[in-house]
Amino acid sequence: MRERYASGIDDATAEKMIDLLNANLANVIDLTLDGKQCHWNLQGSGFIGVHQLLDDTAERIREVSDAIAERIVILGGMPNGLARRVAKDSVLDDYPTNITEVDDHVREITNRYKKVAVKLREAIDAAGDAGDEDTADLFTEASRIVDKDAWFIGANAPKK
Template sequence: MRERYASGLSDTTAKQMIELLNANLANVIDLTLSGKQCHWNLQGAGFIGVHQLLDETTNRILEISDTIAERVVILGGEPNGLAARVAKDSVLEAYPTGITAVNDHVQALTKRYKMVAETLREAIQTAGEAGDEDTADLFTEASRIIDKDAWFIGANAKY
C-alpha cells in the first residue's frame, strides 16, 4: 500500500475503505459500459431522446468513477478498474444483447442503475460505521446522482 495521505484514519480503516471503494468502482464502471451498450443499440420510438440522455448520464457516471478512484489514491491504495476486475467483481448481471427496443433497454438499464444505487447506500453505511465520513459523503453524492439518473431513464419506460 502507498503512503496514506488521509489523516485521522487507521491503516485498517484505510484498507477497508480502499476495498469498499474498489468494489463500488467495479459496479460503476460496469454501469457505464451497460449504458454505452444501451446507447449504441437502442432503436424505435423515443430513440433520440433516450440516446441523448444516455450521453449525459454516462458523463456523470464517469465523474463518479473518477471521484471513487481518486479517493482510493488519497487513502494510499491503487484503483483497479481493469476489465477483468470489473467482470469478476461487479454485482451486475451481464447486459442483455439482442435487444433493440427502446423500452427493453430502458427497463434493463434502469434496473441496473437501481442495483448500483442500492450497493452505494450499503457502502454509505459501512463507511460511516468505520468512521470515514469523507468516503461516506462520496458514496452519498454518487447515490444521489445515480438515483436521479435512474429516475430520468426510467421515466422513458412503458410498463
C-alpha cells in the first residue's frame, strides 16, 4: 500500500474502502463510455438536444471518476481504471450496438445511470458502516450527480 494521507482510518478500513472505490470506479468509467457510445450512434427526432446533453453528462461523470480515483490515492491505494478491469468488474452489460433511435438510446442509457446509482447508494451505506464518512460523502455527491443526469437524460424519453 502507498502512503496514506487520510488520518484516523485504520489499514483494514482503508483497504476495504479502496476495494469499494475501485469497484465503483469501474462502474462510472463504463457509464462514461456507454454515454459516448450512445452519443455517437443516436439518430432521429430530438437528436441534437440529446447529443449535446450526453457531452455534458460525460464530463460530469468523468469528474466523478476523478474524485473516486483521488480518494483511492488519499487512502493509500492505486486506482485501477484500465479497460480490461473495467470490462471485467463493471455491473453494466455491454452497451447494445444495434440501436440507433434516440428513444431507444435514451431508455438504455437512463437505465444504466439508474443501475450505477443503486451501486453508489450501496457504497454510501458500506462506507458509513465502516466509519469512513469522507468516502460516504464522496459517494453521496456522486449519487446526486448520477441521479440528476439520469433525470436529465430520461426526461427526453417519450411519455407512456
